[in-house]
Amino acid sequence: MxxxxxxxxxxxxxxxxxxxxxxxxxxxxxxxxxxxxxxxxxxxxxxxxxxxxxxxxxxxxxxxxxxxxxxxxxxxxxxxxxxxxxxxxxxxxxxxxxxxxxxxxxxxxxxGLRTAATAALAIDLLAPQRTLRVGVIGAGFEARGALDCLMSVREVARVRVFSPTPASRERFAESFRPALDIEALNSAQEAVQDCDVVICAARSRDESAVLQGAWLPAGVTVVSLGSTLPEQREVDVVTMERAVCIVADMPQEVLHDTGDGIAAVSAGVKVAEKLIPLADLVAGCVQPRRNESDIVLYKSVGSxxxxxxxxxxxxxxxxxxxxxxxxxxxxxxxxx
Structure with missing residues (x-):
């Protein structure tokens, strides 16, 4: 027929x-x-x-x-x-x-729209219910979108941004002034100090991690948006290890198909035991933190x-x- x-x-x-x-x-x-x-x-x-x-x-x-x-x-x-x-x-x-x-x-x-909006949704559910202090690593469209979208759903007290290119981070900061207290800093470590939220949307040219877990303050919510393929790196093994839970939009892809996940598993981090689907977080099925000092990570590969x-x-x-x-x-x- x-x-x-x-x-x-x-x-x-x-x-x-x-x-x-x-x-x-x-x-x-x-x-x-x-x-x-x-x-x-x-x-x-x-x-x-x-x-x-x-x-x-x-x-x-x-x-x-x-x-x-x-x-x-x-x-x-x-x-x-x-x-x-x-x-x-x-x-x-x-x-x-x-x-x-x-x-x-x-x-x-x-x-860019869905990446930023999903990140803002995750931050809103993971970060403390207060005016937020935000550190940003990266000054491209993903970093800009994530911060812009976050400001549409949460109050932001101040922002500190780092990008390897001084002109880029200065342009990024200037684009949010005077509505926002924002400062461009000379290092990623400075940018993440005393933050409630760290938005990481950048990768180095040699694909080494741009965020070191040793820098992270207690209780911080980390968002990783920039590494979505096996050959890409953005956050180091210590970041994955310090996180008490790793919320993922696509858990199996984060585990098996991102450079960050692969490196952490190779180093002995029990990533699979920490993974929480974003859908479970939105539905209220999980409690990501047991203590205020716990570090949590939202890792996005896009869905x-x-x-x-x-x-x-x-x-x-x-x-x-x-x-x-x-x-x-x-x-x-x-x-x-």
Missing amino acids: HDSKMPQAIAPTLFLSDCDVASITDWSAAVAALADAYAHPTSDAMVPPRSMARGDGFWLRSLTAVSPAGGHMGCKLIAASMRARCASYLIALFNQQTMALSALIDGNRVT ALQDVVIAQMLYERAKQQGLGIDLPASIVPVSK
């Missing part, structure tokens, strides 16, 4: 450009959407491991997920070339009921669930605001 087109009318596929995404981005809405999604039960089958096809100096990564909150399922594709030093991001959203292709979205900003939830939020906001382009042709579901 041959496939045949389904008879019902299908709404046009909406295309959202990078500019469209920028105009409808909202930190608070992103955090709220993620909190709602992570509060729903999610099976491993709904968020399978990512896959990566590698060429000589380039790769194509695929992340797929079904939103547990209903609505859509989707896929993010990342095409990247280390030689050309460029990447393209595409998110496709499919309606869970009709299988129609609801949207194609430029995923460039979505990656298709985050991408799909944020993309759905952007799609719904775009429809409400009349933004985006309806494509003249689309994929039409077929009978099976």
Whole structure:
């Protein structure tokens, strides 16, 4: 029997450009959407491991997920070339009921948006319920997004930032003034002293750890965003060892597929026993700290669930605001 087109009318596929995404981005809405999604039960089958096809100096990564909150399922594709030093991001959203292709979205900003919003959600649940003192290692878009998003959900008293490039850290600090008490410092060790939260969103050129666990004050919440592959390093073994729990958006990937996790396991750190899924933290199923002095770590590798939830939020906001382009042709579901 041959496939045949389904008879019902299908709404046009909406295309959202990078500019469209920028105009409808909202930190608070992103955090709220993620909190709602992570509060729903999610099976491993709904968020399978990512896959990566590698060429000589380039790769194509695929992340797929079904939103547990209903609505859509989707896929993010990342095409990247280390030689050309460029990447393209595409998110496709499919309606869970009709299988129609609801949207194609430029995923460039979505990656940063979901990373920052998930980090802010984790910090809000892990850090003390008071005005926060924040140390930042890194001055790129991930560090900027994480701090900006955190300020949308929590009061921040002061920030100390370090980046290896003096001009970069000064620009970072200046961009938050005068609304924020922020200072650019000459070392990562200085930046993390006396902090409630350390946001780490940087890697060294030789992939040695940029955050040393020996520097960490008691009771600190560490967020690691910059090392997501086996060949990448961001936090050292002592950081992983001192953490009483390691909250992860994708626990098995953090354990087996990040340089930080691999190095810690090789050094004898019982990482698997410390791992807590972010979903369990959001659902209130775990108590990450036993004492105020306990150090906790949130380590992110990124999840298709985050991408799909944020993309759905952007799609719904775009429809409400009349933004985006309806494509003249689309994929039409077929009978099976």
